[in-house]
Amino acid sequence: MITAVFLSVGLNTLVKANLSSGMSNFVFAAYSNLFGFCFLLTATTLRYRNRSPPPLNNSIVFRAFLLGFLGVFIQTLFYIGLGYGSPTLSSATEDLIPAFTFIIAVVFRMEKLDLKLRSSQAKTIGTVVSIAGALTVTLYKGLPITTHVMRHNLFLSSQQSQWLLGGCILSTATFTASVLIVIQVNSFNYPFKL
Template sequence: MGIVGAGGVLEAARPVAAMVVVELVFSAMQIFIKLALDDGMDVRVLVAYRPMFGAAFLCPVAFLVERKKRPPLTVKVVTGLFLCGLFGITMNQNLLVLAMKLTNSTTIVTALSNLTPQATFIVAILTRMETLKLRKPSGQAKLAGTLVGLGGAMLLTFYKGPEMRFLHRLAHTGMSHASGGRPQPAVGSRILGSFLAIAGCFSYAIWLTVQAKVVQVYPCHYSIAALVCVFGAAQSTLLTLCIHRDAGHWRLGLNIRLYSSAYAGIVASGCAFPLMSWCLQKKGPLYVAMFGPLIVVFVAVMSSVVLNEALHIGIVLGAVLIVAGLYMVLWGKAKEEDEQEADAPKLTDKDDELGTFHRLTVKHNEENTTL
């Protein structure tokens, strides 16, 4: 009995451990990207290399795993995947990485990235994929969560506040650059970068909306991820070549530029995404979304320790409001599902018997008509 109980605990702990690993991988990716930017790597070149490495890793995996169950590609599916590459990689990644460069802060961009559920809710309302039911608690919670999250984003953008130095004292004791800290960006750059990060959330939300439709007709997760990386790599490369044709911008050596590109493409895209898909299949999207705020904590600690990045009270307060809004939206979504189940008509045993009798009668009549 004890062995069975221990096995059940381990089985329940697997999705938790998987999601913590996913958030750690994504947090480390933010640090790698910032280090590459500090080394002088161009924003657009960095974005182009990530889907290149991701596609090189995912294409063979998708071919081997899904070669027997992959449906044929149609024009509609290819168009959807092209749009997924455009909004999910080309636009989203360029906006977020440029925002990181302008704000000079991984923590700000990561905190603002948690606005994605609120942005998705707004996009769903605008595209009429979802209706706002203000008379029900679920609709009120989703609207309130969206407003609270946007308020937190505005607070984080426009209010800086005093610096929280305890992590600096903890991690940089005796280091020569600890007292000086990192150069602070201009106020205009910080505000522009914050709005670019918010725009990146809306781009990501559009990608989620498009991919949700693609998955319905093309349910192959590895193939979708691989093809989205292929389209994203092609689009990002064309965009970069229109701006930088000098081969020096693309040169990779055994340095942080290569490590950042490879990590973002192979580990973050190629390994973490399938792990997250497994958790989605096991526990559902709400469970996965619950772990999103962990990345804010991980990145805040890593940025202060590795990058000597200043953490200000405005970032903390804004992040708290964004996370609170996130959980309000998630609660509203869960409540909405409960309301839909409660409103759905329940079949009694008698109704089920009548339905079975009706189906048998129709089948019998069709057979007689055929004869």
């Protein structure tokens, strides 16, 4: 998990640097998905070179297409939010995925919430702490150095409002990613072993 977090922070920094230098969100998403496709195609070919792969029916192909489409949508939304925010903000909002997934699982009764059990208490406390931490990072960036007075109203600087917009977009992306995780659990109960 520590390695995954370091790789995620490195990816966020790399994406932000590329977006800041003028690369389009859509181009970056297309390149990363093309790289993932090539990697998975190679891995699948190597795994099933001596035996036949499991059968695919229309239902599995449709579900894979739907989940892939949602994944690309989430990735693009994440890159748009990262363009408005920073790698720090994106890393903080990525920590919301387990919390949102737990909340969705409780709502849809995939997870039982019994506060008498220590595991349920730990999950609940972890969810509250991660949401509070992400909200703190999103909503508090510090006072702006300069403020603009327009029509007798005090507005935050555009950089502050972009930070907030980036945080909202990134939070939407992480919530949608949590929904995607729940959909994946329910939709891919294979009738065969991989």
